Amino acid sequence: MNVELYERIWMWAAGGLLLLFLGAIFLTAGLQAIQPPSHIETVDPTALATHPEFGTPAVKTRADGSVVVSVVAQMFSFSPDPIEVPANRPVTFRLTSADVIHGFEVVGTNANAMAIPGYVSQFTVTFNEPGEYLIGCNEYCGTMHHNMVGKLIVKKESP
Numbered sequence: 271m272n273v274e275l276y277e278r279i280w281m282w283a284a285g286g287l288l289l290l291f292l293g294a295i296f297l298t299a300g301l302q303a304i305q306p307p308s309h310i311e312t313v314d315p316t317a318l319a320t321h322p323e324f325g326t327p328a329v330k331t332r333a334d335g336s337v338v339v340s341v342v343a344q345m346f347s348f349s350p351d352p353i354e355v356p357a358n359r360p361v362t363f364r365l366t367s368a369d370v371i372h373g374f375e376v377v378g379t380n381a382n383a384m385a386i387p388g389y390v391s392q393f394t395v396t397f398n399e400p401g402e403y404l405i406g407c408n409e410y411c412g413t414m415h416h417n418m419v420g421k422l423i424v425k426k427e428s429p
């Protein structure tokens with residue numbers, strides 16, 4: 271079988287790109303442990319009410335001064351609401367959902383994650399600007415999705 275030279279070049283180039291991209295995925299997954307941010311810690315979405323952490327979602331301060339916020343998203347609100355955190359301190363959000371997939375976006379910041387039933391999504395962010403922020407659900411979750419908002423209050427710390 272005779273394959274034209276140009277065709278052969280394109281075939282090898284396409285094959286090479288495939289190997290390059292696949293190689294990059296396996297390399298970063300293996301060496302740098304890069305993986306999807308959730309799907310690691312699981313939680314029973316039907317038993318959230320009695321869960322030690324998500325049964326009473328709240329803002330907690332650790333001994334080292336960092337802050338952990340446990341959030342349960344549920345049609346069509348976030349709990350706790352409002353969420354009050356200090357400025358200039360790392361805040362770790364731990365999100366889960368009691369029903370369907372919700373979004374959790376602190377508008378105007380890069381804090382943005384999905385709340386997925388059965389899983390805990392976790393990220394850490396430091397807010398430098400005190401003030402009130404809007405939290406919006408950015409995954410369509412039902413008829414009242416457009417009303418699913420919360421409030422984040424970043425408080426200036428007294429010295």
Ligand SMILES: [Cu+2]
Binds near residue numbers: 373410412
């Ligand atoms: Cu929604």
